[in-house]
Amino acid sequence: MGVSLKRIPKKKYLMPGNAACPGCPETMGMRYLKMALGDNFVMVIPAGCSSVIQGIAPKSGIYSSILNIVFAAGASAAAGMKAAFEALGRDDVNVVVWAGDGGTGDIGFQALSGAAERDDDIIYICVDNEAYMNTGIQRSSLTPYGAWTTTTWKGKQEHKKNIPMILIAHGVKYVATATVGYPMDFIEKVKRASQIRGFKYIHLLAPCPVGWKFDPALTPNLGQLAVKTGLYPLYEFNQGAFRLSPIAARYKDPSKRAPIIEYLKPQGRYRHILNDPEALRRLEEYINEVWKWVAMMEKHYGAGKG
Amino acid sequence: MPVKVLTGNYAVAEAVRLARVQVVAAYPITPQTTIVEKISEMAESGLLDARVLRVESEHSALAAVYAAASAGARAFTATASHGLLYMHEVVWWAAGARIPLVMAVVTRAIGPPWNIHVDHQDIMDQRDSGWIIGIAQENQEVLDLILQAFKISEDPRVYLPVMIGLDGFILSHTSAPVNVPEQDEVDSWLPPRRQPYVITPESKIVMGNISDDEDHFMMRYSMHVAMNEAKKVIDEVDREYGEIFGRSYGGLxxxxxxxxxxxxxxxxxxxxxxxxxxxxxxxxxxxxxxxxxxxxxxxxxxxxxxxxxxxxxxxxxxxxxxxxxxxxxxxxxxxxxxxxxxxxxxxxxxxxxxxxxxxxxxxxxxxxxxxxxxxxxxxxxxxxxxxxxxxxxxxxxxx
The missing domain is CATH 3.40.50.920 (Rossmann fold)
Incomplete structure (x- = not known):
């Protein structure tokens, strides 16, 4: 299913003057989300940057119905809302969780896992900026190895938690990875997810100029570099079928990948490891690990399999 | 009005059925468990037309019913003791959002050591949260209070969630004769659900984003005003319930x-x-x-x-x-x-x-x-x- 730019709504879903920082990936992502789904959905937003970005009540910079909810309850609140819409005869309404990496992989993980296991009919989007940005750049379980944060001054010592694969292991209907660097790919995935009944999860890598310390003009470029270096493969697991997303498939071949340093260099958070061969080696190793998971999925669930 | 021999917990379930609750989410905890079991059985047998979410924690249980209620459904949950403490954050959130909602609290001691027997520390711990808190003396009153809780909570003068306490084991697991009203009697007494706002795709309502501190202050103030209004409503509902169903308890x-x-x-x-x-x-x-x-x-x-x-x-x-x-x-x-x-x-x-x-x-x-x-x-x-x-x-x- 291709998405044509012409058919994407032109409506202004995000007002200028919302509280996002310059170059914020979350407002980009939210705009794409609205482009994909139009008006027939409600959002559930647990604590995070997007709680603030909406602006000051009683106004909101986002043209959408939103239920803000406590940090750990994104998935469960969405499940409850969906149950209400079903009970009220409105099965067609999509309920979308818009949560950060903390709200997804850490404090909100129990609720997420519960909703996934119950196959609650919601779309869960993790907007992953790889740290607790809203509280001032503290590490999360999704912060990558080596990255500086205000709670890992010498760089984080552990690798990033692989949430999409953990969700696939839950046996859910749909899991995809995307980034604001490739909007059309993300929009396509959201559209596809919205047509499936059951639990859908989309991981949206969201490069954060403030927390990653890069020029705010480069947000989409960083998203693309994450894919091109092989750090962040784009894929879809759709009702038992796994496939690499076309724009990212070529990076399966290590020789096609951009050198990791191209991704690290523009980011101040990696400055202290740029000349540290051991740290760079560990990141290379991480890329290999990520692709092992992909290879395993392709082997068992790839085209023509299963 | 048929008399049934019911435990306090089954009296809760009967009231939930009669109130035509549409969404239930709960996590089992002694001595609340038989409420969840009974409601699940009622929903599966078609006696109750409700979605029942078997969530993975109490925190999720209250978040789910709060969100369901925000979207316009009559919703219910039940818990006890540590479960109630675990959902405490959402207890405050639901009240602050002024969403009508009913919860049964089967009162139980708090550990350590583990102890499943009754005291009131759990429910008293919620007293500053903005929930209306009623506490029953016996099983008949449990059924009557749960039913009344929906009417009180959904009254436009109130619009606050209501929790009803029933003592663990003493009521929850002890059988006593309970008059169970007929469905049509309850239907003509309990109006369709009302709530201050409904979150739907069309309503474009945003609930809970950051506000001006002074506006937030006034939201707190308005909750206190609603609490004072609730005093009248509780007495009124008790009186009218007495006229229709034959049982009044003195209100507050x-x-x-x-x-x-x-x-x-x-x-x-x-x-x-x-x-x-x-x-x-x-x-x-x-x-x-x-x-x-x-x-x-x-x-x-x-x-x-x-x-x-x-x-x-x-x-x-x-x-x-x-x-x-x-x-x-x-x-x-x-x-x-x-x-x-x-x-x-x-x-x-x-x-x-x-x-x-x-x-x-x-x-x-x-x-x-x-x-x-x-x-x-x-x-x-x-x-x-x-x-x-x-x-x-x-x-x-x-x-």
Missing amino acids: VECYKCEDSKFNAIITGSWAGDAKEAVNMLREEGYQVGLVRIRFLRPWPRERLMELLTGVKGVIVFDRAISMGSTGILLNDVVSTLYGNGTSIRGVIAGLTGVDVKPAEMYSVIKEFIDSVEEYGFIYEPVTWLLPRKYRRIEEVAR
């Missing part, structure tokens, strides 16, 4: 032989039944004593208590929960109500962590208080302890 408080009394015991929950027996024993001996049962802890029935207690010589307050380092929870509110009118007051902390208190013990404690006031005049003793029998003896020996 029940007055038991307190019209002519010079002394009153103040108490809440199932052990009010034991205290009533103690009052009867004392009455037989000629003591002019009565009992005031707090049916609603929030809103606190200040005006009604002032009416009932002005001119009374002394009150003795039985608390099954304590604010450590301060006083019993009810005592605190009673003292603030009676400030300046010269009533003798004694607070008694008893029955914590499931320790049973017999009517005879209450009799002795009340009698000793009355005799002391009569002998020495004004007494103010906010905290006294009725220790468990085993330890009472040790204390006597030590003395």
Whole structure:
């Protein structure tokens, strides 16, 4: 299913003057989300940057119905809302969780896992900026190895938690990875997810100029570099079928990948490891690990399999 | 109106069925479990047309029903003790959002050590959150209060969530005859759901984003105003329920032989039944004593208590929960109500962590208080302890 730019709504879903920082990936992502789904959905937003970005009540910079909810309850609140819409005869309404990496992989993980296991009919989007940005750049379980944060001054010592694969292991209907660097790919995935009944999860890598310390003009470029270096493969697991997303498939071949340093260099958070061969080696190793998971999925669930 | 023999928990489930609840989410915890089991059975057999979410925690349970209620469904959950503490953050969130909602709390002690028996520490811990809090004495009242809770919560003068306490095991697992109203009677009494706003794709309502501090302050203020309005609504609903279903309880408080009394015991929950027996024993001996049962802890029935207690010589307050380092929870509110009118007051902390208190013990404690006031005049003793029998003896020996 291709998405044509012409058919994407032109409506202004995000007002200028919302509280996002310059170059914020979350407002980009939210705009794409609205482009994909139009008006027939409600959002559930647990604590995070997007709680603030909406602006000051009683106004909101986002043209959408939103239920803000406590940090750990994104998935469960969405499940409850969906149950209400079903009970009220409105099965067609999509309920979308818009949560950060903390709200997804850490404090909100129990609720997420519960909703996934119950196959609650919601779309869960993790907007992953790889740290607790809203509280001032503290590490999360999704912060990558080596990255500086205000709670890992010498760089984080552990690798990033692989949430999409953990969700696939839950046996859910749909899991995809995307980034604001490739909007059309993300929009396509959201559209596809919205047509499936059951639990859908989309991981949206969201490069954060403030927390990653890069020029705010480069947000989409960083998203693309994450894919091109092989750090962040784009894929879809759709009702038992796994496939690499076309724009990212070529990076399966290590020789096609951009050198990791191209991704690290523009980011101040990696400055202290740029000349540290051991740290760079560990990141290379991480890329290999990520692709092992992909290879395993392709082997068992790839085209023509299963 | 058919009479069924029901445990307190099954009385809750019957009320949920009669209220035509549409979304239920709950996580099992002793002694609440049989509520969830019964509701699941009702939903699966078609007796109740509700979506039941078997969530993975109490935090998720309340978040789910709160969100369901925000989207326009009549929603319900039930919990106890640690489950209630685990959902505490969402307890506040739901009240602050002014979303009508009903929760049954099967009161139970808090650990450590693990203890599944009754006290009131769990429900009292929620008292500042903005929920209306009612507490039943017996199973019939459990059914009636849960039903009434929907009407109170969804009244436009109130729009606050309501929790109803029933004592663990004493009510939850003890069977008693309960009049169960017919569905059509309830349908014509309980109006369709009303709520201040509904979150749908079309409504474009954003609930809970950051606000100006002064606006937030006024939201708090409005909750307090609604609490005061709720006092009228609770009394009204109690009266009209009595006219239709034949049972009224006195609204915010029940007055038991307190019209002519010079002394009153103040108490809440199932052990009010034991205290009533103690009052009867004392009455037989000629003591002019009565009992005031707090049916609603929030809103606190200040005006009604002032009416009932002005001119009374002394009150003795039985608390099954304590604010450590301060006083019993009810005592605190009673003292603030009676400030300046010269009533003798004694607070008694008893029955914590499931320790049973017999009517005879209450009799002795009340009698000793009355005799002391009569002998020495004004007494103010906010905290006294009725220790468990085993330890009472040790204390006597030590003395």
